Amino acid sequence: MERQAAPKVRVSPSTTVPDNVAAIDPQAILQKVASMPVAEWNYKAEAASVRHIGPMAQDFAAAFGLGEDDKHIATVDADGVALAAIQALNAKVETITAENAQLKQEVATLKQSHGMSMSDGFSPSWSAVILALGLTLGSLTLILLSSLVLVWLRTMHRMQTT
16 A cells, blocks of 8 residues: 655735625634644654644634635634734733833832842842742732732841841
8 A cells, every 4th residue: 555645735825716705703713723633643643753743624614714625624714823823922022021011110110119138138039039920920010919928028137237
């Protein structure tokens, strides 16, 4: 029995070819991609050592309703889903980056309003760990808690030195 390689297709969509073009919701597509099973496998007609990664056509069809049937995934559909998911992830990264910048500014404002600096005598390593934890988790509550802990550390240091 002769083995066949995985099918390969070149797709060149043009604005003159598609019909019934409709807008999509990249965030909804990302949610579907995130919940869709993806596995490593080989085609039955290939050697077991020839591996591929991707969803099963039935799962892809159930998630997106694209293509002619639930036995195949057209490369144009897989590419479109991947690009939409990338757009959604990019939007999330931009949002998180903006939130992170705002939180950093809030921490700087809190530190300045409490007159804190690393030269106050308490351990810079503790303050850095607490602030880094607050920024990493991205929680305003945790950042405020971190500020309170820093005030407490500063107070404890002053009490020990007097």
